[in-house]
Amino acid sequence: MKDNAHEERQIIKWPPPFSSDMTPYCERDFDNLVKRTCAERCLTLRISKVIVIGDVAVGKTSLVNRFCHKLFDNNYKATIGVDFEVERFDILGVPFHLQIWDTAGQERFKCIAASYYRAANAIIVVFDVGNLLTLAHCQQWLAEAYKSNTGPCHVFLVGTKRDLLSNQVYTIIENRAIDVANRMRAEYWTVSSRTGDGVSELFARVAALCFNAMVLRELENLKMEPMSIGSDLITVKIRSKENEERSKKRASSKCFDCSS
Numbered sequence: 538m539k540d541n542a543h544e545e546r547q548i549i550k551w552p553p554p555f556s557s558d559m560t561p562y563c564e565r566d567f568d569n570l571v572k573r574t575c576a577e578r579c580l581t582l583r584i585s586k587v588i589v590i591g592d593v594a595v596g597k598t599s600l601v602n603r604f605c606h607k608l609f610d611n612n613y614k615a616t617i618g619v620d621f622e623v624e625r626f627d628i629l630g631v632p633f634h635l636q637i638w639d640t641a642g643q644e645r646f647k648c649i650a651a652s653y654y655r656a657a658n659a660i661i662v663v664f665d666v667g668n669l670l671t672l673a674h675c676q677q678w679l680a681e682a683y684k685s686n687t688g689p690c691h692v693f694l695v696g697t698k699r700d701l702l703s704n705q706v707y708t709i710i711e712n713r714a715i716d717v718a719n720r721m722r723a724e725y726w727t728v729s730s731r732t733g734d735g736v737s738e739l740f741a742r743v744a745a746l747c748f749n750a751m752v753l754r755e756l757e758n759l760k761m762e763p764m765s766i767g768s769d770l771i772t773v774k775i776r777s778k779e780n781e782e783r784s785k786k787r788a789s790s791k792c793f794d795c796s797s
Contacts, residue, residue, distance in 0.1 A: 546626040552741040559715055559725040562691065562746060567629060571752045575629035584623075584634040585747035588654055590678045591663035592671040593641070596697035599730035600663060601639045604740050609731050619653050624740070628748045635744055654685035658747045659693065666696040666710050666727060672717055679721050691746045692723040695739065700729040 551567055554560040567575075574580060589597045598620070602608050605622045620639045625632065638653050660682050664671040675694060696714055699707065711727065718725040724742075728735035 546624075546737075546741065546744075548626055548628045548741055548745055549630075552738065552745045554724055554742060555726040555735070555739075559718060561722050562724055564746070564749065567745070567749050568753055570756060571749055572629060574752065574756065575631050578630070580631045580752065583631075583748075583751060584636055585658035585744070585751060586636045586638065586656055587659040587661060587743060587747070588638045588640060588657045588682060589661045589663060590640050590654075590682055592665075592668075592674050592678075595663045595665040595668070595671050596730055597663050598639055600661075600695070600697060600728065600736065601637055603730040603733055603736045605637070607733070609733075626741075626744045626748075628745065631748075633744065633748050635740065635747070651681060651685060654682045656688075657682065657686050657690050658751065659691045659743050660686070661693045661695055661743070662721070662723065663695050663697055664714070665698050666707060666714070667698055667701055669710070669713065672696075672710075672714055675717055676721055679723070689750065691743065691750070692721060693739070693743065694718040694721055694723040694725050696725075696727040697730060699727045699734065700731050 551565060554562070589601060591597055599609060601620075601622060602610070605624055619641065622637045622639070624635050624637060626635070627633070638657075640653065660679065662675045662678050662682075664675050666672075679692065694714065694717060696710070702710065707727075714727075715725055726735060726739050726742075728739055730736060
């Protein structure tokens with residue numbers, strides 16, 4: 538039996554961003570086609586890859602451990618290479634997992650960590666809100682991640698250790714961070730791993746955006762044939778292009794036999 542730190546997360550409503558003014562992602566709900574397909578249980582178990590990158594000691598491991606284990610420890614040791622966790626959600630009734638890769642921020646481990654950047658569906662770039670130098674490095678970290686990712690992915694700029702700053706000081710930092718987020722075309726968040734403030738909401742948002750995008754991409758590669766049942770119930774029957782071609786070949790073969 539799973540403990541509370543790993544209990545299934547149910548997402549049935551679209552998770553909002555940290556602020557509607559701090560995101561390039563304009564969706565306000567799951568796509569109607571995604572909702573309809575999930576309702577018909579036409580989807581199977583799926584997973585998205587999330588990489589967490591940023592300078593050493595900005596709180597990447599604390600962020601991941603707060604989310605996955607609901608734990609916080611001041612004495613975390615620096616990550617060597619990479620570490621990863623797999624966390625389950627149920628999104629619109631469909632099982633979905635985030636594979637979260639916690640990468641090292643130390644220069645000597647960059648080559649090792651970079652080999653795990655490939656095929657990421659989401660990139661979380663982390664900085665310490667109390668250290669502007671770590672914010673200045675965020676665009677460089679994102680550029681490194683993009684070298685291994687040519688496909689579409691969601692980007693998040695996340696400031697950690699929010700609990701250590703007064704509101705007055707944080708407001709100054711946030712204005713600078715938003716400018717960086719805009720240049721990165723990233724959604725901005727600030728969280729506290731110590732208190733847990735904003736952490737679950739952040740990852741729920743990551744999961745929902747990844748899930749919605751993944752389902753839409755898969756549906757684009759499938760033949761969708763609407764079928765009406767009764768007066769107002771519509772289901773979506775999905776057949777792969779390969780199966781469709783096979784059906785056409787069988788039909789052509791039968792017609793040829795009839796004409797012989």
